[in-house]
Amino acid sequence: MNRKIKNSATRIRKAVIPAAGLGTRFLPATKALPKEMLPIVDIPTIQYIVEEAVESGIEEILIITNSTKHVMENHFDKNYELEERLKASGKMKQLEQIDEIANLANIFYIRQKEPKGLGDAILCAKSFIGDEPFAVLLGDDVVVNEGGKAALKQLIDQYEETRASIVGVQTVDKKDVSKYGIVAPSQSHPASGRLVKLSDMVEKPATDQAPSQMAVLGRYVLNPEIFELLETQGRGAGNEIQLTDAIKRLMDRQAVYAYDFEGIRYDVGDKFGFIKATIDFSLKREDLKDKVQEYINTLVTK
Ligand code: G1P
Secondary structure, X not given: OHHHXXXXXXXXXXXXXXXXXXXXXXXXXXXXXXHHHOXXXXXXXXXXXXXXXXXXXXXEEEEEEOOOOHHHHHHOOOOHHHHHHHHHOOOHHHHHHHXXXXXXXXXXXXXXXXXXXXXXXXXXXXXXXXXXXXXXXXXXXXXXOOOOOOHHHHHHHHHHHHOOEEEEEEEXXXXXXXXXXXXXXXXXXXXXXXXXXXXXXXXXXXXXXXXXXXXXXXXXXXXXXXXXXXXXXXXXXXXXEOHHHHHHHHOOXXXXXXXXXXXXXXXXXXXXXXXXXXXXXXXXXXOOHHHHHHHHHHHHOO
């Protein structure tokens, strides 16, 4: 009986998706349109993230927004007028599709008042999360693991074993380390498969100062003690309140791990990453793949 209560209290049920960024890397498209609504083929990037959370067993999602992001809220809501019109014109497949989006998950929204950084955005989720471990998914990182477990689910499974905070990592090129949070594996604890205990974490280090090439790529499972640390977290890299810096301080109190998750990760916050995702995703679509492949072939032979 007690065991059951403990399990339900520590199961990862809630996720936070920060989506209050300005999207400056995608201007002018993001002048009036939230970057999270840019579609890969015909699905907005934020929907892929929400779907991954749901697939990983998440029941409640808090999206951190700002005053320019209403469109995103509308996307996950019912749209009665559109539904009526689709019904009237017999477009049942499309009707089903838009209805499904509104029923994906319980989604809540809160606004970050000022763009003070990722750490500050996560702190906005404090009262929503309360005293339970939770997940964080960043919208710029879309991960595909065909035929395998979703990236977040891989981290959640590790949390079930360790009960410790875990960041999702993959190895990046040396020239790219300064774009990411980079982890330092603990020297005294040998890695066990893809799981490694950490001794340090640095946000956007200079290439010659990075403790490794293992970069945090937008997936976290965190214990709620992180909030106390975020509350007192000073500004760091880019003069922003960094989640990485608070996780580093968490290591003084409890173990923190990195998990080298399986899957292909697309940086859809970057123009080239976004184009790669568009090509790869369209090549997997039954309705598009032949046409797209044929078109690519004509480019290659030019
Ligand atoms: C954020 C995090 C960074 C992480 C990156 C991955 O940085 O602060 O630690 O490696 O996302 O996507 P941003 O890309 O928002 O500057």
